[in-house]
Every structure is written in C-alpha cells, then in structure tokens.
Amino acid sequence: MNKIILSLAIHNHQPVGNFGWVFEEAYEKAYLPMLECLERHPTIRMALHYTGPLRDWLVENIPDFFPRLGKLVKRGQVEIMSGAYYEPILVALSDEDKIGQIGKQTESVKEDFDFDASGLWLAERVWEPHLPRILNEAGIEYTIVDDAHFKAIGYTDDDLLGYYVTEEQGKTLKVFATSMPLRYSIPWKDVDHVINWLREQAESNGYDARYMGKQKIATMGDDGEKFGMWPGTYDYVWTGGWMDRFFEAIEANSDWLETMPPGEVAKNYPSLGRIYLPTSSYEEMGEWAMPPFPAWELPHLKHILADEGRTDILKYMRGGLWRQFQVKYAEVNQLHKKSLLVSEKVHAMKKGARKQQALDALWAGQCNCGYWHGVFGGIYLFHIRQIDYENLIKAENLADGLDQADAKPFAQAEIVDFDRDGLDDAILTSDKQTLIFDLDQGGAVVEWDFRPTGYNLANVLTRQREGYHKKLEDAALSNTIVVIGEESNGDEPDNIHSEVVRVREPGLQHKLIYDWHRRASFIDHFLDVDTTLDGFYRSRYGESGDFVNQPYAASLSENDEGAAIITLTRSGAVWQGGMQLPITVEKIMTLAPGESTLTVEYTVTNGDGGTLEKQFGVETNWGLAGGNDDHTYLSVGFGRYSLGEISSNDEVDDLTITSNLWGIKAALEVDRPATLWRFPLETISASEAGFELNYQGSTFLLWWPIKLMPGESWKMTIKTNIQQL
Helix, strand or coil: CCCEEEEEEEECCCCCCCEEEEHHHHHHHHHHHHHHHHHHHHCCCCCEECHHHHHHHHHHHCCCCCHHHHHHHHHCCEEEECCCCCCCHHHHHHHHHHHHHHHHHHHHHHHHCCCCCCCEEEHHHECCCCCHHHHHHHHCCCEEEHHHEEEECCCCCCCCEEEEEECCCCCCEECCCCCHHHHHCCCCCHHHHHHHHHHHHHHHHCCHHHHCCCCCCEEEEHHHHCCCCCCCCHHHHHHHHHHHHHHHHHCCCCCCCCECCCCCCCCCCHHHHHECCEECCCCCCCCHCHHHHHHHHHHHHHHHHCCCCHHHHHHHCCCCCCHHHHHHHHHHHHHHHHHHHHHHHCCCCCCCCHHHHHHCCCCCCCCCHHHHHCCHHHHHHHHHHHHHHHHHHHHHHHCCCCCCCCCCCCEECCCCCCCCCCCCCEEEECCCCEEEECCCCCCCCEEEEECCCCCCCCCCCCCCCCCCCHHHHHHHHCCCCECCCCCCCCCCCCCCCCCEECCCCHHHHHHHHCCCCCCCCCCEECCCCCCCCHHHHCCCCECCCCCCCCCEEEEEEEECCEEEEEEEEEEEEECCCCEEHHHEEEEEEEEECCCCEEEEEEEEEEEECCCCCEECCCCCCEEECEEECCEEEEEEEEEEEECCCCEEEEEEEEEEECCCCCCCEEEEEEEEEEEEEEEEEEEEEEEECEEEEEEEEEEEEEEEEEECCCCCCCEEEEEEEEECC
C-alpha cells in the first residue's frame, strides 16, 4: 500500500484583553489535554502555534507549561510555529508592522524553546499576493493557507496532497493547504471515517504524473480551541477519548500512515510545483465579509446545491474578501484607521526603550479579533474593542510624549481624511482628549478618547442586520428555536456549521432592531412632535430633518487662551406641514489645553420658509461596558439608574455617567433643562454556542420643544467634563 504523511498544525489563541477565566478554561479544556495526549503518544508528531497574548498568559500563570512542552520540542515530536505576535490580520498592517510582529514572535519561540521557527501561522488564513515577499524577508519559509485559496483557481482536493511554492518579486514561500475534508471530520466524525479517508488518499492518484516519485502529504491546520473549548467538545474529545483513539489508530496504521510537522516536510520533500494564489481566506470568512443578504443567500444556495449533488457549480462559488469588513462595519474601519494613524506616529519616534514600548502597545492594539466578525464574537465583544483602543491610545500617548515629565498641555484641530473615504473629517485633540468627527455623517463624534485612562468613550456598536439573523427569524416562525441547556444533541457535539438554531435566552428575535444611522455623539435630530421613546428606541419614528447623516462644513480656529475650536455648520431642511423649511444648525466645539472639559455651543436658525415647531434633540452614545451592572450607572439629580434601562427623565440640566470598573466619570451640563430619553444599545450576534444578546453601550437623547418664527434663532450649550476616578 502507498504511504501517506499526515502533517498536523494546531493553532492556539486567546485575544488581547480576553477575560482571565477564559484563558484558564481554555488551558484546562484544550491546551493542557493536548499536551498530555501528545505525551501519551510520543510517535505522533505535529506543529503547535501559540499566539503572543496566550504565550504571555501561559508564561505568567502556568510557568511549567512551556518547559514541559519544550521536552517534546527537544525530542523532535513537536515543531513550534511563528506568526505575528499579537495575531493581527497581516494584510491590514504596514510592512514595518508586519515584519516587526513576526520578528517578535520568532524571537519568543527561540527564547522559550531554543527552536528556530521556519513556519508562520497566518491569522484567519487571510492571504493576499503581496505576502510572500514580506514573509520571506521576515525569515519565514512556509505558511498554511486554506484549500479554498487553491480551489479558487481551479485546483481540487486531488491536487493538494503536498505543498507548492509561490513568490513575489522573486522572494519565495512554501504554502500548504489545510484540507477541508480533514477540518470538517476532525474531531466531528468517528475515527474510522478519518482513517478511511486518509487510506483513500494514499491509494488514489497512483498514476497521476504530479505524484510520480513524490510523497503524498495530507495537511490539516486548525484551531486548538475546537478540541475542548467549543460546546460539547471536552467531553467528546477528551473524556470520551476521541483524540486518544485517533492517535492510537494512526499508530496502528504506521506501515502506511506517518505524522510529520510541516516544517520537516518542507525541508525533506520536494514541492508539487509553482503556484500563485488569489486574495482569499477560508470559505466561511468570504461569506461573513459580504453584506447581510448575500451573507445569508450564498451559504443557503450552497446547501441547496450540495443536497442536489451539484459540486460542478459549488466549486466555482466564492464570497467576498476580508477587507470588506472595513466597509460592512464603520466601527471596524474606525479601529483600523486609528491603528494606521498611530502606526505612523510610532514609527516616526526615535529609536529606544520608549519607542519599543510604543511598538508593543501598537501591535497589541492590532490583535485581529476586534476587526471582523463571523460566528465568534469579534467586533461584537465590547471588551475586545476596548482593549484594542486602550493599547492604541497608550501607543499614541507615548508617540506624543505625554508620558514625559516636561510634557506641556496643548490643544489643536485639523482637517484630514481620517477614514480614507475621500472626504474630509476633523480631529480635535489635546493632552487630555481626542475627538474624531465624521463630517459627512452629521458632523458626529465617532471617537472620543480620554487619554489619561486610554479609553474611547464612543466605543459603541450600531445595531445592524446580519445575514444569520434570518435563521433566527425563520426558526422563531417555525417554533424550532432551542434554548441552550434545555436539549441534548446526542453523543457527537455540534460544530460551527450546525444548522440547529440555539439561543442563550428566549425571546431574542424580539430584539432584532436595526439603526438607520451610525450611533455616535452630537447627532442632531428634528423629531415629529408625536415621536415616542419606544419609537426612537426601535428606530421607527419620524425624522423631519436632513442633519443626522448628511455633510457638515467645518472651520478651525483658536481663542486667546489657546483652546482649539471646530465650528460645524449645515444649512439643511426640516419637513413640516408638507413643505421644507430652510434650517441652519451650527455647533461650536471648544477644547482647551490641559482641560478635561468640552464645550459645545448650539445655534438653530430658522430661515424664511415658515414657522418651525419641532422637537430638537442631541444624541450622544456612551460606550461603557457593564451597563447592566452596579459598577456602571447614570446619575440624574438625586436619582441613580442602570444604563440598561429604557426610560426618560424630565427637566434635566445635568447628568453623570460613572464607571467604577474603568475608573471614569463623565458629567454633562446643559443651560436649558431638557427631556432625557435613554436606552441600551443591544445587539444579537452569533457565537460558537448560539445566538446571544450583547450590551454595546447606551444612547442618550436630550431634546427640547422649539418654536421659531422665520429669522429666529435658538441657542443651547452643553458642557462635558471627563474625570479619572
């Protein structure tokens, strides 16, 4: 019988800022059991990859883990792969940051294991054709991508029993394809199924010229967390003994089946030839990156075609590309462009310890989990977004010299295309605060950094439709929703491709609410007089003006005290009584050096079209995690309220939001008493376990009834003060 090599690579990762109990649970359920299983089966050889954030936690909290693993490395059983240290999506970084992060990871592998890593784990297998040159220059010899990359150019599973060589500008790189049949069957199918598939590959293609005189190699690279951390897998894989049975089966078939790490394969066996791969990631990533309806429609059509056996069509169906997450989610683009801006500042610093400290913070802020979303939390996880911002703000503070004893207070304003959409934005910044304004979207504040604590107060998430929401809606109509914990699914655990619709709590379908504009701060509303709080909360109300998501003009100035000033103006219209009234809104933002106060002066002016009689409101959104917990709350007068409430207060002239968790207090004062409407921003997202409700922040609307005759103006001032507790 022909021999085949099984080359396994297991990728282990926890994002920067993840909860300590998650690290601990992952260690107990996935990372430690895998090490123990390898110790029990010394003839099983594979590659392992530990990302920087996980490595840091293990070194600090489980100091004997790497020395124990090092024994397996020393005896040649385990190969340790490199990567980009904080697990960023490489294509989203500058070349300097790509090489820097890879170098940091490779050095840590050398330090921990005295091992020279030659392979790179490519985060989320996001590939673009320019990568070979960069990886080669970073000292990388091979990487593992998805078989979807190869199939996108017409290759099939029969072509992938080995590795290929690609290049960019003459710089070569060896590329392995992780096999979908193996990923979808390990550990989801019984062991005999996997062994039989490998036997079939060993026996097939016996006369294919591609394999004449060459060794066949089947590759699988996948997440380590699916071996114990995914729902039901710990009992199935470890307590139930799946992995031990799998390794025992490999050992029992050692006459034709051998395990070997990919780095050793690349050194000892020739490639199957030269190849050039297109921009791609794994199949599901392409679906998730698409707009909501295509993101549902494409996998739906694939299921139909699969049931009909139409593989001739299926093999040509492709989704989108990873970079489209920066289009799909404005908040992802905000975070990414923040990282680009900070990267430029940090790389302009003089060499030395401070620059290295800034680089580490910058790179930590590039951890990929907050930059996209699939079936895992991603951008929907508040604490993941928060820690990315915290690290980026920390790096920017270092680049701006705010840590220096002789740092002087400052304030400045500039017009730039921050979000790279070809239109102007504005940045108002000081030594205490940074505010970024999206001028073409209502002149709204889309980022509000309080620099002393490294916290973005505008870190919220707009409620928007996801393709997978249709599954929840359909299951609700057919009454087939399963509440987690109320039903067993038999002996085999679900995987992430299961069609069963599970929810963490009942009734989630009733909270599928979608916003028609991005949730930000200092958004200007003209509401019909019959608008209700419930209608505003559900984004089902009459918006009479064209100010919320339309362009504002900006001008910059400063006062005698050195305060930076941005004046935002829009001459728009308000619909009333079947006619459009010409209305101008002006808001003047003033930020002084060394001060934690922002002053916003509003002027609403009626033109000559008729009497204006509406409810004028100013919306702010506050991203303070734990809005449903006691440590984060709202104070109005003598009252104390949860940020998770849907409620209102009358005659409000001041309010305070306090987060004892983050050590921040934000106080607002208005010189005209207002009605306050408030509600939580809650989203319904998918996770590996099922659908879940996520608190993303709180929306406040301060509104006033205004009646203006032609030519009249109405004025109001809001003062905010941010304090560190």
